[in-house]
């Protein structure tokens with residue numbers, strides 16, 4: 001099976017998330033999105049298994065005495081073969097404890113993007129901001145993703161995830177305000193003024209934290225918590241159900257940590273721009289999706305005594321695609337700048 005048949009003519013926005021990789025393209029004046037789970041399974045090699053996967057048309061690769069199935073098919077076949085899915089990334093970066101990490105991410109990106117065509121080879125890809133100013137493998141992660149894109153013929157540019165959200169959502173305030181993405185590994189935050197990042201950071205509590213902690217206190221499996229959370233959960237106080245209660249507690253924990261860190265970071269910032277007008281806050285990412293999340297976030301932010309004046313807090317209209325869309329908009333904007341400069 002050839003994975004590189006696809007040819008892409010950019011510009012492209014790529015969201016390299018801990019649980020999903022999303023690509024955004026502009027086609028016929030519309031944004032188009034495509035996503036793959038950032039996950040894989042390994043199966044012991046046997047002729048039978050390989051034949052079965054081939055018959056089912058499942059994208060797979062043989063590595064030594066193992067077969068690796070990556071992306072959306074990993075979830076499907078984990079159930080068929082009774083194995084656990086694994087993730088190549090942890091808390092926003094390539095997982096150093098997972099030997100397959102780089103190869104799996106390369107495979108998924110190659111599958112979504114294909115090779116670069118003759119024109120417009122620019123790809124803007126999302127990278128997380130630092131947690132507690134720690135390097136935490138960020139440089140290695142960024143260089144590795146860049147290298148994958150270069151090997152496919154693209155010209156890569158990293159963009160911080162929070163800034164990508166600003167590009168996606170805050171055109172009406174000239175790209176001033178807070179872009180926040182609450183994913184599975186991290187919540188990423190960027191305060192931008194006129195599209196330039198002023199403060200960026202991330203918090204290592206998000207969807208995975210909610211799943212593992214809610215699982216620990218209820219004696220359930222984290223996967224079951226995730227499914228409950230995604231299918232039938234809203235944050236409006238306790239209704240007696242222990243799973244719902246546990247999920248509520250850990251969503252509140254994430255919200256409190258996020259808003260407290262936001263407050264501290266702004267209060268301790270050396271050079272805050274003047275920001276004459278109140279600025280908006282936009283939330284995105286899967287973890288911000290449950291009903292009631294925005295309301296709880298507003299309550300925790302305590303806007304009256306927040307160090308920056310906030311005009312509104314809202315959720316993105318397309319929370320799972322906002323990062324990819326913003327990365328694409330940044331790519332389009334940079335292209336326009338280059339074209340203008342070249343023709344001037």
Ligand SMILES: Nc1ncnc2c1ncn2[C@@H]1O[C@H](COP(=O)(O)OP(=O)(O)O)[C@@H](O)[C@H]1O
Pocket residue numbers: 016017018019020021182183184185186206207208226229230231284285286287288289290319320
């Ligand atoms: N509809 C939903 N309701 C609640 N949580 C969701 C929903 N969809 C996804 N999630 C959670 O959001 C997280 C993934 O968000 P996403 O923005 O795709 O993450 P990442 O950037 O880490 O890949 C996971 O923890 C997932 O369980």
Ligand SMILES: [Mg+2]
Pocket residue numbers: 015016017018161181182183184285323
């Ligand atoms: Mg994300």
